[in-house]
Amino acid sequence: MIFTQEDFNILLGQIRLLDEMIMEQAQTRLDNLTKPQGSLGKLESLARRVCGIQQTLVPDTENKKILTFAADHGVAAEGVSSFPSEVTRQMVFNFLRGGAGVNVLARHVGAEVRVIDVGVAGEVSGEGLLCRKVKAGTDNLARGPAMKVDEALAAIGVGVQTAREAIEDGANMLGTGEMGIANTTPSAAMLAVLLEVEPEEITGRGTGIDDAALHHKIFVIKKGIEVNKKQCGSPLEILACLGGLEIAAICGMILECARSRVPVVVDGFISSAAALTAIKMKAEVADYCFFSHMSAEHGHRLFFEKIGQAPLLDLGMRLGEGTGAALAMGIIDAGVKIMNEMATFDEAGVSAG
Amino acid sequence: MIFTQEDFNILLGQIRLLDEMIMEQAQTRLDNLTKPQGSLGKLESLARRVCGIQQTLVPDTENKKILTFAADHGVAAEGVSSFPSEVTRQMVFNFLRGGAGVNVLARHVGAEVRVIDVGVAGEVSGEGLLCRKVKAGTDNLARGPAMKVDEALAAIGVGVQTAREAIEDGANMLGTGEMGIANTTPSAAMLAVLLEVEPEEITGRGTGIDDAALHHKIFVIKKGIEVNKKQCGSPLEILACLGGLEIAAICGMILECARSRVPVVVDGFISSAAALTAIKMKAEVADYCFFSHMSAEHGHRLFFEKIGQAPLLDLGMRLGEGTGAALAMGIIDAGVKIMNEMATFDEAGVSAG
Numbered sequence: 001m002i003f004t005q006e007d008f009n010i011l012l013g014q015i016r017l018l019d020e021m022i023m024e025q026a027q028t029r030l031d032n033l034t035k036p037q038g039s040l041g042k043l044e045s046l047a048r049r050v051c052g053i054q055q056t057l058v059p060d061t062e063n064k065k066i067l068t069f070a071a072d073h074g075v076a077a078e079g080v081s082s083f084p085s086e087v088t089r090q091m092v093f094n095f096l097r098g099g100a101g102v103n104v105l106a107r108h109v110g111a112e113v114r115v116i117d118v119g120v121a122g123e124v125s126g127e128g129l130l131c132r133k134v135k136a137g138t139d140n141l142a143r144g145p146a147m148k149v150d151e152a153l154a155a156i157g158v159g160v161q162t163a164r165e166a167i168e169d170g171a172n173m174l175g176t177g178e179m180g181i182a183n184t185t186p187s188a189a190m191l192a193v194l195l196e197v198e199p200e201e202i203t204g205r206g207t208g209i210d211d212a213a214l215h216h217k218i219f220v221i222k223k224g225i226e227v228n229k230k231q232c233g234s235p236l237e238i239l240a241c242l243g244g245l246e247i248a249a250i251c252g253m254i255l256e257c258a259r260s261r262v263p264v265v266v267d268g269f270i271s272s273a274a275a276l277t278a279i280k281m282k283a284e285v286a287d288y289c290f291f292s293h294m295s296a297e298h299g300h301r302l303f304f305e306k307i308g309q310a311p312l313l314d315l316g317m318r319l320g321e322g323t324g325a326a327l328a329m330g331i332i333d334a335g336v337k338i339m340n341e342m343a344t345f346d347e348a349g350v351s352a353g
Numbered sequence: 354m355i356f357t358q359e360d361f362n363i364l365l366g367q368i369r370l371l372d373e374m375i376m377e378q379a380q381t382r383l384d385n386l387t388k389p390q391g392s393l394g395k396l397e398s399l400a401r402r403v404c405g406i407q408q409t410l411v412p413d414t415e416n417k418k419i420l421t422f423a424a425d426h427g428v429a430a431e432g433v434s435s436f437p438s439e440v441t442r443q444m445v446f447n448f449l450r451g452g453a454g455v456n457v458l459a460r461h462v463g464a465e466v467r468v469i470d471v472g473v474a475g476e477v478s479g480e481g482l483l484c485r486k487v488k489a490g491t492d493n494l495a496r497g498p499a500m501k502v503d504e505a506l507a508a509i510g511v512g513v514q515t516a517r518e519a520i521e522d523g524a525n526m527l528g529t530g531e532m533g534i535a536n537t538t539p540s541a542a543m544l545a546v547l548l549e550v551e552p553e554e555i556t557g558r559g560t561g562i563d564d565a566a567l568h569h570k571i572f573v574i575k576k577g578i579e580v581n582k583k584q585c586g587s588p589l590e591i592l593a594c595l596g597g598l599e600i601a602a603i604c605g606m607i608l609e610c611a612r613s614r615v616p617v618v619v620d621g622f623i624s625s626a627a628a629l630t631a632i633k634m635k636a637e638v639a640d641y642c643f644f645s646h647m648s649a650e651h652g653h654r655l656f657f658e659k660i661g662q663a664p665l666l667d668l669g670m671r672l673g674e675g676t677g678a679a680l681a682m683g684i685i686d687a688g689v690k691i692m693n694e695m696a697t698f699d700e701a702g703v704s705a706g
Contacts, residue, residue, distance in 0.1 A: 034447055035672050038561075039560070039561075039671045090702060090704060094703060099701050100695065101393060101695060103694075104690050107690075107694075108686065207389040208389045208392075315394045315396060318389070318392045319388050334457075334458055334461045338457055341452075341457045342453065342454060348443070348446070351437055351439060
């Protein structure tokens with residue numbers, strides 16, 4: 001699929017604000033349910049926001065799908081991960097067989113997992129795999145741009161298209177997910193530039209590297225930022241120079257959710273880099289994003305401080321794949337059910353306070 | 354049902370430690386699953402603890418039941434709540450019809466709600482209601498003991514019996530819940546004594562009282578502690594003098610879960626007062642308790658600081674009923690499924706790091 005700069009501009013132009021009038025009406029209903037006002041906390045604000053997104057007082061987030069994009073990273077050659085690159089491909093098979101963390105947690109909350117190859121280095125196929133490979137892994141961001149802008153646009157297009165297909169198949173809430181050995185490196189590099197912080201502050205241990213490897217990882221990220229700084233102006237250029245194919249696809253998926261007025265649940269550290277890129281491309285996108293959890297990856301806390309938001313969960317997780325998104329989807333769905341299923345004071349014959 | 358001091362002593366004597374050997378074996382399995390070690394954070398520690406409780410490497414928390422105990426409080430006469438006492442009875446009907454917050458959230462996580470009248474002031478009946486009334490509400494704790502010790506023991510016995518029935522009916526995870534207008538007052542009074550803190554530090558706005566009413570509530574709690582201090586030595590006596598019938602029942606339910614080696618999920622502020630009482634009666638009980646969430650009720654944060662624990666969720670909720678327990682049960686069940694359903698590196702043919 002070709003996704004051009006013009007398609008990209010049209011997409012951004014079609015993203016709208018939330019429906020404030022519906023949200024006010026939703027608040028009135030929430031205040032009439034049989035509970036002290038506001039006593040269900042975030043469950044209520046989640047429900048209200050879903051109403052504003054879906055433009056209805058009977059929101060629905062039952063049909064959940066998680067899109068897990070897999071891709072490899074040229075920067076893995078610098079030795080920034082404790083796992084070898086072939087694990088990306090091996091984990092794709094694990095996803096397809098249903099044995100990975102995201103499969104278990106998605107089943108638990110009643111979500112479907114769709115696995116998309118947007119840039120795995122090796123040959124990969126299997127029942128259920130969506131083959132949308134843009135290229136066989138990015139180039140090494142420490143030596144030059146990870147992608148050409150056209151390649152980044154193509155990967156964004158894969159995310160847009162995959163999200164549209166999921167929505168056409170009935171999804172009314174999507175979750176982001178990814179697999180890509182070394183992908184905390186591009187994510188930290190992107191976030192350092194997007195948030196204007198030092199790489200030391202935002203870089204963590206990923207799958208579990210030691211102190212020496214962390215030191216080296218920060219060095220690689222600094223080098224990548226330096227090497228690419230001249231062509232790294234717009235969010236799209238930052239994504240191309242420092243990002244990854246799966247990160248670009250998640251960015252596209254989030255933009256499509258905002259255009260289609262579908263709540264999108266942002267997984268962890270890597271997905272946050274994609275989400276912030278989408279938000280920098282179009283500020284209105286922020287209202288469609290539900291940040292799922294505080295990753296144990298160092299830097300995620302600073303990310304939330306900088307964007308002035310708090311995630312739903314904080315369970316010390318740092319696996320990615322869409323695992324945090326899955327759990328948070330369960331919580332958002334709970335809020336939506338509160339809105340739809342709780343009795344009002346009148347209906348229940350309960351005295352208001 | 355008669356529940357004597359001797360029954361109580363036997364119960365405490367039958368509570369054992371967790372199975373450390375099983376927990377070590379569980380950790381080995383968790384470390385072999387296809388993820389970086391420890392990357393599922395609290396989901397892993399939850400699974401490990403359930404293994405230690407249930408003494409198995411294939412834990413099961415699928416059959417979830419929430420026990421919601423309802424009772425009234427003599428201290429409501431002091432004007433400590435923004436809702437009238439009859440709301441306790443009205444909400445029981447709401448529970449039985451399935452329209453309350455706990456019903457919605459329990460359905461969401463696949464849990465059954467059992468509603469028990471352990472001390473509602475008015476006449477109350479309906480399909481599904483368990484009638485185990487010990488007395489028609491407590492006496493006013495600001496003027497003397499809320500209950501005689503025998504009454505507190507009887508209410509503990511109701512909790513023990515109801516938990517046993519639920520376990521005999523197949524429950525392998527229980528959640529606590531309560532309904533009782535004014536019951537943040539006895540809970541704060543108990544916690545002030547149990548944690549040795551000032552009533553100002555632990556007392557909050559409950560269903561939503563204003564500053565003047567909060568000031569008065571603190572005064573009432575101080576008076577209650579002063580009036581009862583001579584007969585308020587043991588945890589059982591503190592429960593009798595300052596507690597409530599539903600709080601005593603939850604305490605009994607938690608003790609029975611510990612004896613029967615069933616994980617018990619502690620709801621919010623009121624359930625925390627019951628749980629701490631049970632833990633003060635027998636320290637080993639702590640390992641069987643899963644604290645579900647940080648209530649927005651002022652004082653709950655101090656409670657967790659003092660006991661040195663962190664709850665699973667922090668969603669700004671303060672409804673009680675078992676709503677927080679319901680959501681946390683979903684998270685614990687997710688951890689158990691990770692243990693049971695994820696593939697190992699060997700099974701999936703994935704290279705370890």
